[in-house]
Amino acid sequence: MAYKTVFEDCDILVVGGGMGGCGAAYEARYWGRDMKIVIAEKANIDRSGAVAQGLYAINCYMGMQWGENQPEDHVRYARNDLMGMVREDLAYDMARHVDSAVHKFEEWGLPIMRDPKTGHYQREGKWQIMIHGESYKPIVAEAARKSADKIDNRIMVTHLLRDENHPNRVGGAIGFNVRTGDLHVYKAKAVIVGAGGASHIFKPRSVGEGMGRTWYAPWSSASAYALPILLGAKMTQMENRIVLARFKDGYGPVGAYFLHLKTYTQNAYGDEYESKWYEHTKAMVGEYIDHHPTPTCLRNHAFLQEVAAGRGPIHMVTKEAFQDPHKETVGWENFLGMTISQAIVWASQDIDPKYVNPELTTSEPYVMGSHATCSGAWASGPEDLSPSEYYWGYNRMLTVEGLFGAGDALGGTAHAFSSGSFTEGRLAAKAAVKYIQDHAKDKVKVSDRQIEDLRKVIYKPMETYQIYRNEIVGGTVSPHYILPLHGLQRLEKIMDEYVGGIGVNYMTNEPLLKFGLEKLKILQEDLEHTGAEDLHQLQRAWELKHRVIASECVTQHTLFRKETRWPGYYYRGDHLKLDDENWHVLTLSRRDPESGQWEMEKAPVYHIVD
């Protein structure tokens, strides 16, 4: 392929310009005044990442200035919701800084609602504050634009580069421009991965044209995981996929409804059902069911059991709350600010929640590190908070030297959301600047050979298509290659049926997981024969490869943890109960970049808060 190679030498490369990446670029500029800071973004940072569409709430704000919450409270909350399994050092560290980020957002023009009585930010619940966040991302992107030396939009980063002067150190990243096709090679002294988590690794409920209607953005293609995994970084909690209870079909958010509008759920016959499943859930998880608030997965569990018992659908009771015009406005604007599809679904079916109680559903599973879940890379914590197993010198540095994570990429930090991801980016950036200063004499080496080898791999799907395209006429069926969409659908089917998707009611077991791994291996062999007709399809081909690598990791973790830690997110049929005796631990994996073999281990959970 006759595409140019564009070289860029920089100090800090930020991969992904979502909330985490923008926070990283901003903070890096403050500490690294003379450093060259570059963002490589797959789309356009003005509207990229999970916040592209907007947000109606900032879900993580302490309110320390009003004594509302302290960082310890956040740790207790996140730990409780994840049934004990979070990195408390990372959670505490994010929480103690997050308020300063939110105050800056307000200073930059983000409209934050205020409680007319107290003058404090308007709370949706204990943790969320309400915003008019349609332009949240463009506002934050401006901060990143004013900080970075260069922003390369439309770069699909496919691989991280290895520093050949030092074993186990990152040397930069490589990818291609999806508009020009040019190969972009970034040599960097430090890399911060702020890429997206994984939607579309499990079969979605929506079909055909609607398959894009997933809860998490379809452009979240698991690069947050595949990039560090391919370089040999350790991952944690990848079995901790999340299933969301949301308004049916549109996946409209329910948080503001439950917490601010005080709506509640009932089964098809108008009965309260959650309490009926108390004993059943207690038998599986013990005292965790008595904790307050009830862990999200356990509320899902009651929902799923009630539907399986034949008393679905579950409804959200909106008719009472929506008689108040203020609440009605909040309900609709909640969608328009962040999930416009739900307004479309209701408009198209004449569902007015003032007169009808709308249906809820449970989503397909997602793997991500920034929402109410904490899959991601295993990272060092801060010096002043972390036990020795969690600390190796630089805050948020992964187990590969010079490689840092933020947002979805970072494992163990549940309930970070948008403001927490931005804060994690800031923490990673300050540490990255320090890392570069400490290693000022080290030269990073990325050989032409490494680049040339990757170039061949990166463009291969286009070459495959060129070679074989004349054997089909006007169709998509070829004996020699599969298209990215074919591969995606096969991946979703494997994950759904073997790894606990909607098709099996989130249930799996050891034999199923082993079958799943075999099928994923064959899929990876077939992906060597992916055909890409153009640059857009080449991007889809690489998104798919990232999704498959992440899926393999998810399956390995699910197999390793012989326990149902989070009923309602997934079930191990062969180990249906929570098992604190053997599994009150974090799970870690590492894929050997040479052999592709996975090694699993357990890491202790340290509680730093009572």
Next chain:
Amino acid sequence: MPTFVYMTRCDGCGHCVDICPSDIMHIDPTYRRAVNIEPNMCWECYSCVKACPQNAIDCRGYADFAPLGHSVRVRREEEKGTISWRIKFRDGREKNFVSPITTKPWGEAIPRLADLPVPDGNAMNSQLLCHEPDALNINTGLPVMAKNKFKQGVYY
């Protein structure tokens, strides 16, 4: 569809192509008009709809569950700092909403960090981020934890 383009209104300016987070708005090479090349990877995020200067892009709900006859239209006005929505139900009822999108003039409220005083050498080794501790709005400084509190095992 979900997003689609009114061909007579589109002038092929490419704003939607520039902004689409999913890389699915492209310019059709024959007609020189924008087109959604991959509707099944559209999130209905409305980024293209809001970006179109001609109001040429709209959404039709996903075919697998959204019946025809509805519309959700939007107008985002940066100079006014507002966004307006009109929801039309299938049966003709309408709902209208207006929200602020910013409280400051665009492009002016965010400082260039490079213009701020250079932090002193000790600051690099502290746990503080830029603007801290001031921006935390508390008098007690950055919260810390005693290291001797680590506890392994089940916490309750």
